[in-house]
Amino acid sequence: MTPPLFLLDYVPVGDELLLSGDEGRHAARVKRLRAGEELLVSDGRGGVLHCRVTKVVADALQLAVLSRRQEPPADPRLVVLQALPKRERAELAVESMTELGVDEIVPWHAARSITHWRGARGEKALQRWRRTAREAAKQSRRAWIPDVAALVDTPGVTVRLAGAACALVLHEDASNPLATAALPGRGEIALVVGPEGGISPDEMDAFVAAGAVPVRLGTPVLRTSTAGSAALAGLSLRLGRWS
Numbered sequence: 001m002t003p004p005l006f007l008l009d010y011v012p013v014g015d016e017l018l019l020s021g022d023e024g025r026h027a028a029r030v031k032r033l034r035a036g037e038e039l040l041v042s043d044g045r046g047g048v049l050h051c052r053v054t055k056v057v058a059d060a061l062q063l064a065v066l067s068r069r070q071e072p073p074a075d076p077r078l079v080v081l082q083a084l085p086k087r088e089r090a091e092l093a094v095e096s097m098t099e100l101g102v103d104e105i106v107p108w109h110a111a112r113s114i115t116h117w118r119g120a121r122g123e124k125a126l127q128r129w130r131r132t133a134r135e136a137a138k139q140s141r142r143a144w145i146p147d148v149a150a151l152v153d154t155p156g157v158t159v160r161l162a163g164a165a166c167a168l169v170l171h172e173d174a175s176n177p178l179a180t181a182a183l184p185g186r187g188e189i190a191l192v193v194g195p196e197g198g199i200s201p202d203e204m205d206a207f208v209a210a211g212a213v214p215v216r217l218g219t220p221v222l223r224t225s226t227a228g229s230a231a232l233a234g235l236s237l238r239l240g241r242w243s
Contacts, residue, residue: 003050004031005040005141007134011047011068019051020060027061038066044137044145046071071143076165077188078235079104080228081157083195084115089225090125091132094148096229098136101236104147105133108157112197117151126151154203157192158210164190167212170231171199172221174214178234181215189235193228 006023019027019041027033033053041049041063048069055062080102085093097105107129109117117125130148137145152160161167165187168178171194183189192199192207199207204214217230236242 002141003038003040004033005042005048005138007042007044007138007145009043011041011043011049015065016054017041017049017051017063017065018057018060019063024060028056028059033061039063040141042143044134044143046073046143048143073144074101074103074241075186076184076239077103078232079106079160079164079188079190080232081106081108081152081160081190081192082228083108083110083193083199083224084113084117085196085223085225086115087125089223090115091128093225093228094129094132095136096226097232098133098142098146099140100229100232101241102146102228102232103144104149105129106149106157106160107151108192109151109153110195111154111200111203113195114197122151154206157203158206161190161192161207161210161212164188164211166190167207167210168192168231169199169204169207169212169214170194170217170227171204171214172216174216176213176215178215178217178231179238181213183235183238191228191231191235193224193231196224 035053037053039051049065050067051063051065053061054064082105133146133148165184166189169192
């Protein structure tokens with residue numbers, strides 16, 4: 001079984017470390033790790049330590065570092081511009097996209113979005129997305145926590161699409177399948193996932209003018225909270241991430 005992963009703000013130097021605070025408490029009390037068991041410690045930016053527990057100290061673990069590595073960032077980089085789902089499905093979308101390999105999630109307020117982020121409520125929702133991405137990265141043992149950007153409007157989406165090496169828009173009426181879309185060997189692959197009400201004609205025109213290509217996943221019409229994850233799975237296979 002893969003050792004559990006715990007996150008710190010930075011990867012310390014040296015052959016020993018004390019895992020304390022919230023992560024140490026979780027490891028000692030929830031995971032109930034004991035001396036001799038192994039775990040991973042990461043900074044969420046590619047640094048990973050493979051450690052063994054040498055001693056349990058109250059709500060902390062004393063660890064011996066067995067090895068360390070630095071994983072490079074993914075290239076090509078997978079970025080999903082996600083229209084705001086309904087609240088009860090938003091965390092599911094962020095969680096599953098993180099587990100399936102997204103490198104950045106950009107929340108998008110689309111013309112037909114039912115959910116709105118305003119003021120303190122919007123900031124609270126953004127922080128909830130970021131916490132969800134962090135916890136999903138831990139669960140899936142990812143060395144890189146995906147970035148969750150600030151909310152953008154449609155003009156902000158077009159800017160990201162124009163600057164990407166490859167820009168794709170999921171749309172049920174597209175003639176080109178995602179499975180055969182041309183993908184770059186490097187750079188950013190930006191994928192737009194529309195709201196439950198669909199992408200408006202004006203938005204689609206703006207995206208195509210920015211260089212995006214409409215693509216479809218298949219015959220079934222997926223919810224906005226699952227379409228991005230399905231697309232990421234297909235892209236990860238095509239890019240050799242799961243080989």
